[in-house]
Amino acid sequence: MKLAIVGTGYVGLVTGTCFAEMGNEVICVDIDARKIEKLNRGELPIFEPGLEIYYERNRREGRLHFTTSLEDALPESEVIFLALPTPPGEDGSADLSYVLGVADQIARWMVAHPETGYKIIVNKSTVPVGTADRVREIFESYGLKAGEQFDVVSNPEFLREGVAVDDFMKPERVIIGTRSPRAAEIMTQLYEPFVRQGNPILVMDERSSEMTKYAANAFLATKITFMNEIANVCERVGANVDEVRRGIGLDSRIGKQFLYAGIGFGGSCFPKDVKALARTAEEYGYAFQILKAVLDVNERQRRLLAERVYDYFEGQLEGRRLAVWGLAFKANTDDVREAPSHVIIRKLLEHGADLVVFDPEAMANTRAVFGDALTYAPGMYEALDGAEALIICTEWNEFRRPDFQRMRNRLARPLIFDGRNLYHPKRMAEMGFEYYSIGRPHYPPHANPDPVLLASSSTTDGKTGA
Ligand SMILES: NC(=O)c1ccc[n+]([C@@H]2O[C@H](COP(=O)([O-])OP(=O)(O)OC[C@H]3O[C@@H](n4cnc5c(N)ncnc54)[C@H](O)[C@@H]3O)[C@@H](O)[C@H]2O)c1
Structure with a gap:
């Protein structure tokens, strides 16, 4: 054809x-x-x-x-x-x-x-x-x-x-x-x-077809948002959202997908489609309450990590060097439209932070938005040099099993804010990292990091950090 x-x-x-x-x-x-x-x-x-x-x-x-x-x-x-x-x-x-x-x-x-x-x-x-x-x-x-x-x-x-x-x-x-x-x-x-x-x-008829797309995206955005709220409650009551996710995901009525807590949804579709469906409903005289809540909660969730960093440093971010891993709105794309990373970056810049960023594919698109306001590192480890914390915003595979020894050598402080729950909180503490994630317990970092754990993560001799 x-x-x-x-x-x-x-x-x-x-x-x-x-x-x-x-x-x-x-x-x-x-x-x-x-x-x-x-x-x-x-x-x-x-x-x-x-x-x-x-x-x-x-x-x-x-x-x-x-x-x-x-x-x-x-x-x-x-x-x-x-x-x-x-x-x-x-x-x-x-x-x-x-x-x-x-x-x-x-x-x-x-x-x-x-x-x-x-x-x-x-x-x-x-x-x-x-x-x-x-x-x-x-x-x-x-x-x-x-x-x-x-x-x-x-x-x-x-x-x-x-x-x-x-x-x-x-x-x-x-x-x-x-x-x-x-x-x-x-x-x-x-x-x-x-x-x-x-x-x-x-x-099917045209209207049902058009509605199907919005219903699908609105449902998925709601599912993510629901889990983000569960994660926020988990933190307060001392539960672990990872365990809860596994526990509910095995129920076939719920399903295992789209249950990962994080820093809110982004991308070119979910935010705009949820807004558009809420607006359509309103035009027809119906207040779609759940969608309003989804949008509000998502806004809050996207600010969460930046606020956590701000609170940690007691508002003293002026001139402070921080590293950001992950700029794309999710892994395996270069798309940064409505990316949670950009919301976080904007907040931290407002407070005067000095940000060094890295993403395997989304550097050019981010540069098009932020220009010279950021430093663009040539690699994930280079981004860490002298940074007082690492903030993880995208779940790229290469961030999942990094060389923790090398990270420790490069970071000025072994401090990580992980918006994608990539690592085990307990193991991070054992390796001497101060590690904050979403909806999971925080363990005080061990004063004497476990050398066996660190060595097992190491892909170099771990000394030069090169
Ligand atoms: N990106 C996704 O994952 C996804 C998934 C499902 C549905 N959608 C929907 O598909 C649509 C397109 O999304 P996208 O992500 O591909 O957008 P996009 O911005 O990547 O692509 C749109 C393209 O249209 C071009 N364009 C604009 N005006 C034009 C014109 N008058 N004539 C010819 N080209 C013109 C733009 O230059 C751009 O290249 C949107 O409605 C989106 O909601 C997107």
């Missing part, structure tokens, strides 16, 4: 590449000329594990193209996906100007090219309930006939950055929102190769 993808970001690029991998001919459009130039040069503009191999193969085999010109992409394409931004507006509602603007451009082009055949416009962006109707109305306002010249489909995307390619290639479910049998048939054909193992393609 011939496809156009409008918006070549995290979703559009993965979508286009994976469709090409299944033999479709795909043309990706973006208004960002630098991004398209890069893609045409053979460089990926984002870090997404596993994407490169498909991108290179399909480009080489001539099934994957990139352009800044929507007009170039439209003539041949039977299905046009909109993978455009839907950022939150002032009042929390999703800003639909990108989606509706491009829909208008496509409709105008179709009227000017009456020889063009039937086209399906697919909303892959996360959009409020009723958006498919609004897009259809735009086409109808130009005299185009639904079912004959075009159809509008809602096809929300559930991929997770960091495992986006796997998620797209083997989705747990595909949701197709349309009441047009013709569009449903074409969309089903398009997705069949991705669900050969038997996962379902659910065809």
